[in-house]
Amino acid sequence: AQSVTQLDSHVSVSEGTPVLLRCNYSSSYSPSLFWYVQHPNKGLQLLLKYTSAATLVKGINGFEAEFKKSETSFHLTKPSAHMSDAAEYFCVVSESGKLVFGAGTILRVKS
Template sequence: AQSVTQLDSHVSVSEGTPVLLRCNYSSSYSPSLFWYVQHPNKGLQLLLKYTSAATLVKGINGFEAEFKKSETSFHLTKPSAHMSDAAEYFCVVRYYDKIIFGKGTRLHILP
């Protein structure tokens, strides 16, 4: 069965330090992978997506993610956190027409 696991429910980093949000997936097929961000009381916004092209994917607001098939991972990173990055982040896997959400990681930015 296909699934997606976000390993941390909460991550806290200081402003200006790197961000790492972890995501692992399981699938017997080649998936498409996405990261979405959701600010409080806002809709889901697509950060980036992997669809079997380059394994290192660059997204908006300085975020990027690397698809590692051997590790079945698609971790989200950013070199330097900004206060405006505080939000909920969802790793999403798509298998054909099935869309599966992770449970989310809340990112806290410390001043």
């Protein structure tokens, strides 16, 4: 079975500084990987997806993620955090059409 591990349950950054949210995956074949974001009292919004095309994937709101097979990682980054980025972020792997979620990372952005 496929799985993802989000290495940090909470990350705190200052506004304007880089964001790094870490995710490692376990898969027996080339996976489809996603990052979703959940703002307070809102649904799950797709940030970006990797489906075996380019290893560097650009998403919405300035986020990007790099698929590294050798490290089984799919870390999410953003060069400069904005207050509106404060939310919970989920790394997700697709397994036969169903999504398997990581535990989530809560991003806090300090002014």
